[in-house]
Amino acid sequence: MSDAATSEQRARLARLPAVERVMSRQAAQALSDAYGRSQVVDAVRAALDVLRGEMLAGVEASNCADASESDGADATVEARIIDHASHSLEARARSRMRAVFNLTGTVLHTNLGRALLPDEAVRAVVDALTRPTNLEFDLATGARGDRDDLVDDLICELTGAEAATVVNNNAAAVLLTLSALASKKEVIVSRGELVEIGGAFRIPDIMTRAGVRLREVGTTNRTHAKDYEEAINPRTALLMKVHCSNYAISGFTKSVDIGELAQIAHRHALPVAFDLGSGTLVDLAQWGLPAEPTVRGTIDAGADLVTFSGDKLLGGPQAGLIVGREALIRKIRKHPLKRALRVGKLTLAALEPVLRLYRAPELLAQRLTTLRLLTRPAADMHAAALRMQPAFQLALGERYALTVEPMFSQIGSGALPVDQLPSYGLAVRVAGAKRGGRALVQLEQALRDLPRPVLGRIADDTLQLDLRCLEAADEAAFIAQCAELHL
Ligand SMILES: *Cc1c(COP(=O)(O)O)cnc(C)c1O
Numbered sequence: 001m002s003d004a005a006t007s008e009q010r011a012r013l014a015r016l017p018a019v020e021r022v023m024s025r026q027a028a029q030a031l032s033d034a035y036g037r038s039q040v041v042d043a044v045r046a047a048l049d050v051l052r053g054e055m056l057a058g059v060e061a062s063n064c065a066d067a068s069e070s071d072g073a074d075a076t077v078e079a080r081i082i083d084h085a086s087h088s089l090e091a092r093a094r095s096r097m098r099a100v101f102n103l104t105g106t107v108l109h110t111n112l113g114r115a116l117l118p119d120e121a122v123r124a125v126v127d128a129l130t131r132p133t134n135l136e137f138d139l140a141t142g143a144r145g146d147r148d149d150l151v152d153d154l155i156c157e158l159t160g161a162e163a164a165t166v167v168n169n170n171a172a173a174v175l176l177t178l179s180a181l182a183s184k185k186e187v188i189v190s191r192g193e194l195v196e197i198g199g200a201f202r203i204p205d206i207m208t209r210a211g212v213r214l215r216e217v218g219t220t221n222r223t224h225a226k227d228y229e230e231a232i233n234p235r236t237a238l239l240m241k242v243h244c245s246n247y248a249i250s251g252f253t254k255s256v257d258i259g260e261l262a263q264i265a266h267r268h269a270l271p272v273a274f275d276l277g278s279g280t281l282v283d284l285a286q287w288g289l290p291a292e293p294t295v296r297g298t299i300d301a302g303a304d305l306v307t308f309s310g311d312k313l314l315g316g317p318q319a320g321l322i323v324g325r326e327a328l329i330r331k332i333r334k335h336p337l338k339r340a341l342r343v344g345k346l347t348l349a350a351l352e353p354v355l356r357l358y359r360a361p362e363l364l365a366q367r368l369t370t371l372r373l374l375t376r377p378a379a380d381m382h383a384a385a386l387r388m389q390p391a392f393q394l395a396l397g398e399r400y401a402l403t404v405e406p407m408f409s410q411i412g413s414g415a416l417p418v419d420q421l422p423s424y425g426l427a428v429r430v431a432g433a434k435r436g437g438r439a440l441v442q443l444e445q446a447l448r449d450l451p452r453p454v455l456g457r458i459a460d461d462t463l464q465l466d467l468r469c470l471e472a473a474d475e476a477a478f479i480a481q482c483a484e485l486h487l
Pocket residue numbers: 169170171172174197201242243244245246275276277278308309310319320413414
C-alpha cells in the first residue's frame with residue numbers, strides 16, 4: 001500500500017474481500033465448473049488488483065465507495081469482482097483463430113487461409129481426428145505402410161506422372177527437390193523467373209538453403225534457348241523453370257517454354273523441373289477463366305518434375321505436391337529432409353477426397369469450393385448485393401452511403417495476377433464527402449470488431465465489399481450480424 005494513501009483509503013482497502021470469500025460465492029462456483037478453479041482464482045486475484053488500483057487512484061466506481069458501510073455493499077463489490085473475472089476468463093477462452101467474412105474479392109487469400117475445403121474433405125478430417133486410421137499401415141498385407149501410398153496413385157492418375165509425393169507446402173516441395181537432386185551442384189534458372197512469392201519465399205534464397213549453386217541466365221525480360229545451352233557444364237544438375245505467379249512481364253519479352261527447355265535438358269541427359277506454383281489439374285478456360293498451365297500439360301511437354309501447392313487452385317489443404325519421373329521421386333523420398341517436411345494425417349485426409357472430385361470434371365465447378373467461387377456468375381453477386389443493401393444501409397446509418405456496384409475479384413495466391421473476374425458488391429462511401437478519410441477507416445475498424453469480422457478493401461475513398469466469396473448460408477449470417485455494428 002502506498003504511503004500516499006489516506007487513512008480513509010486504507011480503511012476501504014482493508015475491507016476488500018479476500019480471494020477465498022469471493023470464491024465461496026455461487027457465481028464463482030459456476031465459473032470454476034466452466035474454467036477450472038485455478039484459472040478462476042487467478043482471474044479473481046487480478047480483478048481485486050484492478051479494484052485496489054482504482055481505489056488508490058481515487059477513481060473507483062460509486063457503487064463501492066460505500067463498501068465499508070454495509071453487508072449489501074460488500075455483496076455488490078464481490079459481484080463486481082466476479083463480473084470482472086468472468087469477462088476476462090471469457091476473453092481468454094475466445095479462440096484466436098476466428099472465422100471472418102472474406103469480402104476482399106480475393107478468392108485464394110493467403111492471409112485468410114487460402115482454399116476453403118469441400119464437405120467431403122471436412123468429413124474425412126473429422127474422421128481422421130477422432131478415430132485411428134491406416135496412415136502408415138498396409139491393410140492388404142498387414143505390414144507397415146507408407147503414408148504417401150494413400151494419395152500417390154490418385155495424383156498420378158490425375159496428372160499422368162509416373163510417381164508422386166506430398167510435403168508440407170510448395171516451398172518445402174521446391175526446397176526438397178533442390179536438396180535431393182542438386183546439392184553442391186548447379187541449377188540453371190532464367191533471370192526473368194527469380195521471383196519472390198511473398199512470405200519470404202525467394203527462389204535465390206531457397207537455392208542457397210538447399211546448398212545449390214544458382215546459375216542465372218538471360219535477362220529480366222528476355223531469355224533464349226542458347227542462354228541455357230551455353231550455361232550447361234559438368235557441374236549442372238538440373239534446369240529449372242519457375243512460374244512467375246504474382247507478376248507479369250509484358251512488352252519486349254522472350255522466355256523458353258517447358259517443351260523447348262526439356263529438349264535442351266534431355267539432349268544433355270539432365271532433368272528439368274518446373275515450379276508451377278498454383279498448378280491446376282484442369283484447363284480453367286473451359287469455365288471461362290484465364291488459362292493456366294496444367295500439371296498434366298507440363299508433364300506431357302517433357303518436365304521431369306513438377307511442384308505445386310495443395311491450397312491454391314487445386315482447392316485442397318496446405319500441401320506441396322511433387323510429381324514426375326519415378327527414379328527422381330524415389331531419390332526425393334529417400335532424402336532425410338523428406339521426413340522433416342512430411343505432411344500430417346489431417347492433410348492427407350483432406351487431400352484425398354479433394355483429388356477424387358477431379359475424377360468428375362463435369363461436376364467440379366459445383367463441388368470444389370474454390371472453383372465454385374471462381375466461376376460464380378456476376379449476376380449471383382448482383383442479386384445478393386440487392387438483397388443485402390437495405391439491412392446493411394440501416395446498420396450504417398446516414399453517415400455512410402451504400403450502393404450496389406460492379407467490381408473485379410481476383411483469384412489470388414499468385415495465380416493469374418493480371419486477370420480479373422467480373423463481380424458485384426456493396427460500395428460504401430462517406431455521405432456527402434469526396435474523401436473517405438477517418439470515417440472510412442473507422443467503418444473498416446468497426447467491421448473488423450464484429451463477432452465475425454468483415455474484411456473488405458478500400459480503393460478510391462470507397463470501402464468495397466465484394467460478395468463473390470459470400471455464399472447463401474453466410475449471407476443470412478452477415479445480415480443477422482448487422483445489428484451489432486457499432487459506429
Ligand atoms: C505459391 C508459390 C510457392 C509457394 O507455395 P506454398 O504452398 O505457399 O509454400 C512457390 N512457388 C511458386 C511459383 C508459387 O506460386
